[in-house]
Amino acid sequence: MNKLHDVTIGSLEELLNLIRKKAFLLLEYYKMYNQPFNIIDSVDNEMLHACMYNTMCTGSGGSGWDTLDKGESKGSDRCQSRKCLDCKAKVMFFLDVCPECNSGNLKDIADSRWGISSTSHLKYQGQLKSYRLTLVEPEENNFSCKKFRLRVWSIDADNEHLMAYAEGQNKQKSKGINFMPLSESFYMSKPCLHLDAILPIRGKVKINYFDPENNVPVDLPKKYSRTTEEVMQAKTWGKDRGNVTRRK
Ligand SMILES: [Zn+2]
Secondary structure (H helix, E strand, C coil): CCCCCCCCHHHHHHHHHHHHHHHHHCHHHHHHCCCCCCCCCHHHHHHHHHHHCCCCECCCCCCCCCECCCEEEEEEECCCCEEECCCCCEECCCCCCCCCCCCCCEECCCCCCEEEEHHHHHHCCCCCCEEEEEEEEECCCCCCCCEEEEEEEEEECCCHHHHHHHHHHCCCCCCEEEECCCCHHHHHCCCEEEEEEEEECCCCCEEEEECCCCCCCCCCCCCCCCCHHHHHHHCCCCHHHCCCCCCC
């Protein structure tokens, strides 16, 4: 039981190449139908983490742990649809004009976050091992971008800053932390980089860094000097995101 496959840098590379191929296989159809595009969906993201950490997924998709080693997988993909400033339509990342009104007046959107449940975070404290956070970003933020940077960090589930964030969030009506990649709270939660790779539309994936055991956190950028208490006091707890309304 629990006989795990041996993970080597080779099989990680192969998996990333297949994920890349799968993502771009239907790209022309995604463009044709103006369908939002993700390079790595949540199912493949969990599998990527299982491969990186030499464990298994749990076969359940949604309930229980994401991986047998009690990791929690989250993904944020920045190949986000743009907003047409003329007709307000959403325009998928790889289109240069709005398919509804033909306008090229498109606004970049880069706000996708990792959703962390404050209730689960507090409930499984002491059991949950770590959050594995994937971020996919276009190298250039425009429709003709051909290379995408993939990074995975790990944050300890018992990190003090994250704990304060979960405790604060849990007092709000919404129990969902909208954890922003590369934000002050992200850096203050001591993320350790475990994977840094480039995924091109064509050609092979390039792994620039892979160390699933790295426990040295990313340096806190100098512009962030507040204490956890100060950061928590300043948070708006999601109230600044506005109401989501359906476009007529
Ligand atoms: Zn439009």
